[in-house]
Amino acid sequence: MLTSKLEVLVDFGPKPEQKILDKTINDLKSQDGVKEVIFKDGALMIETTLPSADVLDIVTKTSGKRAVLQGFGDSQSAVAMLSSQSCCSGRVLGVVRFQHTAEGLVCDGAVDGLAEGEHGLHVRHSGDLTEGCQSLGEHFNPHGSPHGAPDDPPSLRHAGDLGNIVADENGRATFRIQDNVLKIWDLIGRSVAVTERRDDLGRGVSPTSKIDGDSGRPVACGIIARSAGIFQNPKRICACDGVVVWDERDRPLAGKGRRKCCEKHDEKRENGTGDAEKPCCKV
Template sequence: MLTSKLEVLVDMGQNPEAKLLDKTINSLKSQDGIKEVMFKDGAFMIETTLPSSVVLDMVTKTSGKRAVLQGFGDSQSAVAMISSQSCCSGRVLGVVRFQHTPDGLVCDGSIDGLTSGEHGLHVHRAGDLSEGCQSLGGHFNPYDSPHGGPDDPPALRHAGDLGNIVADDSGRATFRIQDNVLKIWDLIGRSLAVTERRDDLGRGMSPTSKIDGDSGKPIACGIIARSAGIFQNPKRICACDGVVVWDERDRPLAGKGRRKCCEKHDEKQNGTGDAQNADKPCCKV
């Protein structure tokens, strides 16, 4: 099974406690699917065969500290931010990462807001969200092949056919897919979509089975972009508004929630806020 290297940034302060570091490292190494763990520059480098979201939960629970995935893969990596906001009425959100290895591609992700059960996952030809998920073009298919499953040879599948992911009763799908057809350099600028139904992998009786696995329309999608590998991203704090990297994933990209502390500070300056909120530094968390 292919391994992935993760850089997990942990909020341990400037002088991490040695006992806590040892406890976290030893606990992680004892878990099935964890191959190697080391601590460097405030982050854990973890080599694993597990989905990154599972590893991130392990680090958070073991260390008791805030943790965030800072880098994925040695060098050639990509990421897609999946959302239903551009196309559909649901609230599907997720992150899917790709890593190139000499032995194949790793597709690693978690997506929330799905109905329970199986959903198709496909790389599409175009990275065009001008009409939401309806302008992505067909599945990425450089070999002009019929639709198939991820275990089929290139002549019997689209390169973008990644099969199915499975959402649990809470609507979350956590997955790690290995693929021997897709290449990381083929993905950048294309798009990834999750569909409303199960993909029959080209083996069904429906007229659309050999086109899209009768998996229905996309319900969430995102453009695939280049991303940082381990120890390639030194970011710890957003210079524009002071939001630290551990909290950034819980803030909107822009708007009131993003600059909450600044707004409270400004209200006090204008005589409309209360003293308790005004005591907080502007743009700090």
């Protein structure tokens, strides 16, 4: 099984307590699927076959500290931030990461807000979000093949066919998929989408089985962009709005509540009592 290298930043403070650090490292090393753990530059480098979301949960529970994924893979990595794009009655959010290796591609992610059960996961032809998830085009299919399963040969599957992910009773799906057809350089600028229903992998009797696995409309999608590998992203604060990396984990992606340090200043500025030119956040 292909391994991934994760850079997990942990809120140990300026001087980590050695007892907690050792406990966290030892607990990680005891997990099936964890190959190596190293502490470097305030972060844990973890080589693993586990989904990154599961690794973050282990680190958080063992250390009692906040943890965020700062880097994924050695190089040639990509990421997509998924959202429902106002397409549905519910709110679906998630992150999907891709890593290129000499042995194949790793697709790793977590999606929240789904209905319990299986949902199709597909790379789509374009990154056009002008009409939300409905304008992404067909499945990425450079070989002109029928829809199929991830383990089918390229002549019997779309390159973008990644099978199904499974949401638990809380609506959360964590997954790690290996693929030998997709290439990281083919993904940048395209999109990835999660569908409302299970993908029948082209084995069904529906007229759309060989088109999209009868998996229904996308309920969340996002554009695939390049991302940082391990120890390639030194950023600890968002220069755009002053949100530090620890607060980023607990803030909405946009809108009210995103910039708490700015709200009072913004309110004064709107009332004509504040300095419009004064930056509202320290960066």
